Amino acid sequence: MHRDKAALQYRGSSQLDRTFQLASRHVPEVYVSVRANQTLDPMRAQRRMIVDSIAGEGPIVGIRSALAAFPQVAWLVLACDLPFLSDEAVEYLLRNRDPAGFATAYRSAHDDLPEPLCAIWEPAAAAALAEYQAAGGHCPRKFLIRHGVPLLEPLDRRALDNVNTPEEYAQAIVSLESEPPMQLQIRYYALMREQAGRSEESIETSAATPADLYAELVSRYAFSLPREQLKVAVNSEFSEWSRKLKQGDAVVFIPPVAGG
Amino acid sequence: MRFRFAQAAIDTQAARQELQNLAAGGYVSFEGWVRDHNEGLEVTRLEYEAFQELAVKEGDRIVAEALRRFPVAHALCIHRVGVLALGEMAVWVGVSSEHRGEAFDACRYIIDEVKHRVPIWKKEHYRNGDSGWVNCERCAAPAQHTHTAQRTQAVQHTHSAQHHDHAAVSTPK
Numbered sequence: 001m002h003r004d005k006a007a008l009q010y011r012g013s014s015q016l017d018r019t020f021q022l023a024s025r026h027v028p029e030v031y032v033s034v035r036a037n038q039t040l041d042p043m044r045a046q047r048r049m050i051v052d053s054i055a056g057e058g059p060i061v062g063i064r065s066a067l068a069a070f071p072q073v074a075w076l077v078l079a080c081d082l083p084f085l086s087d088e089a090v091e092y093l094l095r096n097r098d099p100a101g102f103a104t105a106y107r108s109a110h111d112d113l114p115e116p117l118c119a120i121w122e123p124a125a126a127a128a129l130a131e132y133q134a135a136g137g138h139c140p141r142k143f144l145i146r147h148g149v150p151l152l153e154p155l156d157r158r159a160l161d162n163v164n165t166p167e168e169y170a171q172a173i174v175s176l177e178s179e180p181p182m183q184l185q186i187r188y189y190a191l192m193r194e195q196a197g198r199s200e201e202s203i204e205t206s207a208a209t210p211a212d213l214y215a216e217l218v219s220r221y222a223f224s225l226p227r228e229q230l231k232v233a234v235n236s237e238f239s240e241w242s243r244k245l246k247q248g249d250a251v252v253f254i255p256p257v258a259g260g
Numbered sequence: 261m262r263f264r265f266a267q268a269a270i271d272t273q274a275a276r277q278e279l280q281n282l283a284a285g286g287y288v289s290f291e292g293w294v295r296d297h298n299e300g301l302e303v304t305r306l307e308y309e310a311f312q313e314l315a316v317k318e319g320d321r322i323v324a325e326a327l328r329r330f331p332v333a334h335a336l337c338i339h340r341v342g343v344l345a346l347g348e349m350a351v352w353v354g355v356s357s358e359h360r361g362e363a364f365d366a367c368r369y370i371i372d373e374v375k376h377r378v379p380i381w382k383k384e385h386y387r388n389g390d391s392g393w394v395n396c397e398r399c400a401a402p403a404q405h406t407h408t409a410q411r412t413q414a415v416q417h418t419h420s421a422q423h424h425d426h427a428a429v430s431t432p433k
Contacts, residue, residue, distance in 0.1 A: 190309050190381035191393040225396060233379075236313040252311055252379075256395035259308075259339060259380030260292050260351050260371060 006080035007043060008169055010176050015080050016043055018206070025207070025215045026090050027076050033062035056133060059117055060140045064133070067126040074099065079117035081162045083172045087208040089159040093120060096152050102128060105144055106160055107151035114151055115160050116140035182206070184213070185250040192255055196221045210234065210251060211241040217253075225255055262327075263319025263337045263378075265312055270338050270352045279334040284356035288363040290371050292351040294344045298394075302387035308341045308350065311379040315339075322373040330366040332357035337370055339380060350382075 006016035013021075016032065023030045032047040039051055053065045059079070066075045076094070078085065089106075097104045097120050105119035117140070132143050144151075154160055163169050184207075187200045196217075207213035210232040217223065231254040232239050245251070272289070279287060294306050323335045335355045344350055353370045357363035374380075385391045 187311070189311055189379070190383070191396040193309075231379075233311070233314050236317070238314070238318075252314070254311065254314075254379050255381065255393070257376065257379055258382045258394035258396075259310075259378050260375035 019080050025212050075121045084158045087212050103149050106154050109157040114144035182247050187252045262323035279354050279356040281333045284333045286360040286363050287356045288367045289354040291349050294346050294348050296346050303384050305385045306344045307383040309381050310341050315378045318378045326366040326369045330362040332362050332366045
């Protein structure tokens, strides 16, 4: 495919934007990994970037550059060619993270091999990756196999399907667009109404749950209340934060009440 | 309907009529009033806002719980929304019952639960020009304090209905 896969559009947003938003719902800071010659690319330049700082080719360079830029943190690494990647898949990965190992990764549903580009890479992997690359290695998948990293079974086989050919892109579009875009009705009250500057709106979102939706709206409106102080209602009834949202649901976040 | 909102002054006489029952030997009501101060600041008015669809459901559930827990005949709660001046009534709870004890208990239960569970918010406007949503801004921690004066009125009447014995009782905050 002679196109930048991160720029492919799905339901009106680029795969880079979709991946960025997805990651933002689960981790505090998100960066885009770029080669030195990509730093002026307009789509990438508006994001915080990790520029390759290590010689070599392929994604291993991006992973190593991130670990080198912030050596104390673990990295959730997501490829920009996974249009079906879901909040559930990311959340499951984070929940099952093994901070004592080199990485936490899924087993591919197609070839049973590790998927290094929807994985958590730990600081401890930095030195081993350097050694592996110095010995001529370049494939992060083989690195995970060599080090016997335990693998998670994907909950949804499709979540890690990637897009490599124009045919696969066409199929992914059909598949994603056949799911009606999820439109939600949101109403705001009291302090949140004032902070959002509106009392209601209709939004299109990929947020799977009220918790994801709140994270998305906090980044838009800078709501001051932490989620722990709120309750949430879906279709005029109190709801769990983990409830799966459906097309047309009406969502209301409920700040601390003060009747009487 | 056991819980409802009022857009204008609560008509307590009409509300009280709804609780009338010949088997009831007593009636207890609670009125919450807009107070002129809170947490050391002079309050000039209050603004109430509610998520009414859910508030009515939750309020109905609270009154139904009170009727299950305490053997009382009828209970009703009415809450104001909108801008309220000092001294105005923000909330009214009424309970009629065969005996007074359960009526007091049920009334207390309803107002306590309504304050903590029903999606109603109030914004205080202060003399100094400032304002704030209670429990969301100045007092970020969920607070127990109330912003309305509390008075419980108890009226025991005999079945002859000739003589009304009035007693006003203040409940502790």
